[in-house]
Amino acid sequence: MARKSEVKNGKKMSGRRTKSVLSRGWQIVLLPFWSTSALWAVGPEGAPGNGTNIFSPASTPAKSIADLSLFVIVITGIIFVVVFALLFYSVVKFRGRAIDAGREPAQVYGSTQIEVAWTIIPTLIVVVLFLATARVIHAVQDAPEPPDAVEVTVIGHQYWWEFRYPKLGIVTANELHIPVSNPSHPTPTFVQLLSADTDHSFWVPELAGKTDLIPNHPNKMWMDPQRTGVFLGQCAQYCGTQHAKMLLRISVDGPEDFASWVRAQQKPAVEDAGAIAGRRVFERNACMNCHAVGGTPADGRFGPDLTHLMSRTTLAAGAAENTYDNLRLWIQNPSVIKPSSLMPSMKLSDADLDAVVSYMETLH
Amino acid sequence: MSSNVITVSVGQTDAKPWVDELHQWLTTVDHKRLGILYILSALLFLVIGGVEALVIRVQLMHSHNNFVSPEVFNRMFTMHGTTMIFFVAMPVLFGFANYLIPLMIGARDMAFPRLNAFSFWLSFLGALLLYFSFLGGSGLYGAGNAPDVGWWSYAPLGARAFSPGHSSDYWTLSLLVSGFGSIGTAINIISTILCLRCPGMKLDRMPLFAWLNLVMAGMVLIAITPLSAAQIMLLIDRYLGGHFFDTQAGGSAVLWMHFFWIFGHPEVYVLIIPCFAFMSEIIPVFSRKPIFGYPVMVAATVCIGFVSMSVWAHHMFTIGMNSYANSFFTLTTMVVGVPTGIKLFNWIGTMWGGRIQFKTPMLFSIGFLFQFLIAGLTGIMMAASPFDWQLSLSYFVVAHFHYVIVGGILFAVFAAFYYWYPKMTGRMLSERLGKWHFWLFLIGFHLTFDVMHVPGILGMPRRIYTYEPGRGWDTLNFIISIGAFIQALAILVFVANLIISYFKGAEAGNDPWDAWTLEWSTSSPPAAYNFATVPRVASRRPLWDLKHPENPDSRYE
Numbered sequence: 001m002a003r004k005s006e007v008k009n010g011k012k013m014s015g016r017r018t019k020s021v022l023s024r025g026w027q028i029v030l031l032p033f034w035s036t037s038a039l040w041a042v043g044p045e046g047a048p049g050n051g052t053n054i055f056s057p058a059s060t061p062a063k064s065i066a067d068l069s070l071f072v073i074v075i076t077g078i079i080f081v082v083v084f085a086l087l088f089y090s091v092v093k094f095r096g097r098a099i100d101a102g103r104e105p106a107q108v109y110g111s112t113q114i115e116v117a118w119t120i121i122p123t124l125i126v127v128v129l130f131l132a133t134a135r136v137i138h139a140v141q142d143a144p145e146p147p148d149a150v151e152v153t154v155i156g157h158q159y160w161w162e163f164r165y166p167k168l169g170i171v172t173a174n175e176l177h178i179p180v181s182n183p184s185h186p187t188p189t190f191v192q193l194l195s196a197d198t199d200h201s202f203w204v205p206e207l208a209g210k211t212d213l214i215p216n217h218p219n220k221m222w223m224d225p226q227r228t229g230v231f232l233g234q235c236a237q238y239c240g241t242q243h244a245k246m247l248l249r250i251s252v253d254g255p256e257d258f259a260s261w262v263r264a265q266q267k268p269a270v271e272d273a274g275a276i277a278g279r280r281v282f283e284r285n286a287c288m289n290c291h292a293v294g295g296t297p298a299d300g301r302f303g304p305d306l307t308h309l310m311s312r313t314t315l316a317a318g319a320a321e322n323t324y325d326n327l328r329l330w331i332q333n334p335s336v337i338k339p340s341s342l343m344p345s346m347k348l349s350d351a352d353l354d355a356v357v358s359y360m361e362t363l364h
Numbered sequence: 365m366s367s368n369v370i371t372v373s374v375g376q377t378d379a380k381p382w383v384d385e386l387h388q389w390l391t392t393v394d395h396k397r398l399g400i401l402y403i404l405s406a407l408l409f410l411v412i413g414g415v416e417a418l419v420i421r422v423q424l425m426h427s428h429n430n431f432v433s434p435e436v437f438n439r440m441f442t443m444h445g446t447t448m449i450f451f452v453a454m455p456v457l458f459g460f461a462n463y464l465i466p467l468m469i470g471a472r473d474m475a476f477p478r479l480n481a482f483s484f485w486l487s488f489l490g491a492l493l494l495y496f497s498f499l500g501g502s503g504l505y506g507a508g509n510a511p512d513v514g515w516w517s518y519a520p521l522g523a524r525a526f527s528p529g530h531s532s533d534y535w536t537l538s539l540l541v542s543g544f545g546s547i548g549t550a551i552n553i554i555s556t557i558l559c560l561r562c563p564g565m566k567l568d569r570m571p572l573f574a575w576l577n578l579v580m581a582g583m584v585l586i587a588i589t590p591l592s593a594a595q596i597m598l599l600i601d602r603y604l605g606g607h608f609f610d611t612q613a614g615g616s617a618v619l620w621m622h623f624f625w626i627f628g629h630p631e632v633y634v635l636i637i638p639c640f641a642f643m644s645e646i647i648p649v650f651s652r653k654p655i656f657g658y659p660v661m662v663a664a665t666v667c668i669g670f671v672s673m674s675v676w677a678h679h680m681f682t683i684g685m686n687s688y689a690n691s692f693f694t695l696t697t698m699v700v701g702v703p704t705g706i707k708l709f710n711w712i713g714t715m716w717g718g719r720i721q722f723k724t725p726m727l728f729s730i731g732f733l734f735q736f737l738i739a740g741l742t743g744i745m746m747a748a749s750p751f752d753w754q755l756s757l758s759y760f761v762v763a764h765f766h767y768v769i770v771g772g773i774l775f776a777v778f779a780a781f782y783y784w785y786p787k788m789t790g791r792m793l794s795e796r797l798g799k800w801h802f803w804l805f806l807i808g809f810h811l812t813f814d815v816m817h818v819p820g821i822l823g824m825p826r827r828i829y830t831y832e833p834g835r836g837w838d839t840l841n842f843i844i845s846i847g848a849f850i851q852a853l854a855i856l857v858f859v860a861n862l863i864i865s866y867f868k869g870a871e872a873g874n875d876p877w878d879a880w881t882l883e884w885s886t887s888s889p890p891a892a893y894n895f896a897t898v899p900r901v902a903s904r905r906p907l908w909d910l911k912h913p914e915n916p917d918s919r920y921e
Contacts (some may be wrong), residue, residue, distance in 0.1 A: 022761065028685065028890060039792045050822055050823070050834075050835055050836035050837075051823075051835070052822060052823025052824075052835065053821065053822050053823065054754040054821055054822075054823065055821065056756075062754075064750065065750045065751060065753060066752055068750050069745070069748070069750075069751045069850075070746060070753060072745050072748050072751055073745065075744075076741040076742075076744050079741060080737065080738065080741055083709075083712075083737055084734070084737065085731075086712050087712055087733055087734065089721060090712055090715040090720075091715065091730060091742060092720050093653070094715055094716065094717060094719065094720050095719075095720050095722065096652070096719035096720055096722075097719070097722045100719050103719075104652050104719075104912075105651075105652055105653055105718050105719050106717060106846055107653060107917075107918065108654075108656065108717060108917075109654055109656070109658070110656050110657035110658065110659075110660065110710075110713075111656075111657070111658075111713075113656055113709075114657075115657050115660045115706070118705070118706060118765065119706055121700045122701065122706075123702055123704045125699065126695075126699060128699045129698055129744070129747075129748065130691075130694060130698055131696050132748075133694050133748040133751075134691045134694070134695075135693075136692055136748075137687050137690050137694070137749055137750055138687050138691075138751060141686070141687040141690065165737060167726065171840070178681060190698060193684075197520070197526070198518075198520055198521045198526055199518050199519075199520075199521070199617060201492065201682060201757055201825075203757070203823075203831070204448050205823040206554075207752060208753075209682070209750060209752075209754045210682050210753055210754070210756065210757060211682055211684055211753070212682050212683045212684060214616070214617050214618060214683060214684070215611035215612075215617055216614065216616065216617065217616075217683070217684065218613045219625045219683075219684035220684070232823070232835075233823070234727020234825060235754075235825070236757040236758065236825040236826075236827075237518075237682075238438075238514045238518070238521070238684075238827040239515075239521070239824075240521065240526065241434050241435055241438060242434060243438075243511070243827060243828060243829075244434065244827075244828035244829045244830050244831065245830075247651055249831075265372065297479065322897055338509065339433060339434055340434060348822075364907050
């Protein structure tokens, strides 16, 4: 019975239930073998609200997974308690005592009945676990795409994310914007995952499980966030030297916010006469070989699209905040912020550097 | 006793005795000496791989740490993984198998002594090739030394475009060469067990140690060959213009994953089954009872051997297989838990009603049972593929497999050291240092690897050289690193115990544990020919029969 209700919970989804599942989750996480560590996890550092807790799901796939996970943890927890009790009992009860010295205990060679019992019971548990799991696999993987879903193509690069919205004509990087999905009128986001070089993995724990980005092997995943806010994630599949600083932010916007973000992103780059000197530096150097700025001759695709750079909160795939000083440092000497990133230092003069940074600052 | 042997040889030879001794060790084809060579080389690389782990742990102690550069960090985890699997775990287990199988089945050597020596030296050469990459890896390219592509070297990261220089070549050649060594050893173990058993030792009278190693050797034959094939294909890609895994030219990255894990998962069982073998010898002796359910133990092992060949893609749940494939590999992975559980129950059944003696080998064995239980249960969690979509590639999975490899395999290996060291050297390991070793290592292990599950749940991916502050990971990582240093301290106690006891340990005698298998019937250490006369057995516990003529096992078989 327990299994049925768990799976049903996994299929339905409401924001209110998330809270209760969470507290139950943390009780169950207090299993003996990690009890000490769980205390640390809920300590002053902010967990479970650290933004990447797999037991704070905010989207149907993540919620289905969290519910199944708790079910599996309960079953394995019961197995742990029973077997540990047997082990502990036999170690304590049957410890050798001084008075037994030199005497051997009764020599028992086995028991067919007991062997049959401890073969059949685990087999039944496996059947239950498998059926519960298979339902969630099917529910998450084979979910049909509704016609008004938002489509995004994510392309993994060494060490940043390219986001393309084919229906909306938007190209951006590292910070994905998607609409919140209202359960009565769902607007999920369906994502196609590609790679430009090595393997990567797209992982935003509170929205969905991870799916790899593999060259020549297109993948897909989906999410339907139930609340607005910024969700964190990062590349989970080792992709090269700077795998650690391939961070990922997903901004889940309300319908109006998302619509106005889309309108802003669809515009070409702002043309600011005051920044013409910086634009010349940008186009004269190799910058434009790798970077695109919409509406100008710069159309490189090797690095992130800069058309609306100032609409993003971070630089270098989350390695630094998007401030004037960081931007200047990043252009002057990328390896200070992100050693071994593929962005080269162009060895610009101070004047050129200031000019190009001023130009970037106009790209709202 | 061995020191007596050395003294004698010093007395007899006047010119360069140590050179003679060294020469004898380098050219030996004696299974016992080769076993010890395997074990010593594994200990050497255990220390090296351990230092690499410590570098990793210092770097991750707190967020934004700059102890090492990202390049060095990536080399460290690649070398740590490769070293520990291929040049610590496999050699130490092959070493014990080599040393003990002929003694346990009443044979005078392995079936092919020269192949045995050849296999050991291939394996050792493989290790040297891997570490030579620190010197030769950068080649003429000025590329980094030592491989930094992870111990899976997933395509296309291992291709020349992303791994220039020679570091990946040394990694490939190293695994290729040592893989041939492993295949040779597997052939040798199978032949020895099938052909060289002493009179009376029918297959169903073999010690479980021999049975389990027979299954392990069969799995090595099946599992190592695809790895070797993949390494050859990678070499063809890198030097002969092949495109097997070259995604830029239409090759398949997923193909490499399948090749690697169709080796990689059976490999886990190749490592754990010999540890089951240790448990199946040690637990009965210290419980003073025969193994519970011998035929079921054999059947469960053979069952694990077969089923574990069909679970490899559970390492690939995140790569976008379809829902049927994910369901299939979920099922097979859960099914392999059943025979594994049966083994655990049978060890508890062996202790049940016994008179357990808490000598150091038994302490490590009980630690093994406890930790292997937890490792198995976290394994079940990740077998549920949706749960794995969250846990895979995170620190949870790192904690899980270290629970298997350290909490399971290494604890079992330590138990084996304390149990068979007296047979190999003639001297007992110190019980006092042994208990220090056990408790320090147990505390360090749990501090590190219990806590390590949590950052995974909180979204920390593996193989990152640094992380942002404020993610809730700092304190956890600090505790994990402290635990690593406690484990390192315990290893120092262990090595000190090995050295001190070699010179000052108590004399062991033939049979210090009052045990029942044939190796305890001969001298410690055994003579080159093992047995003065080939033994003849009538039951699974020949020494029990000898010690209890009034109530021998042979009466019940």
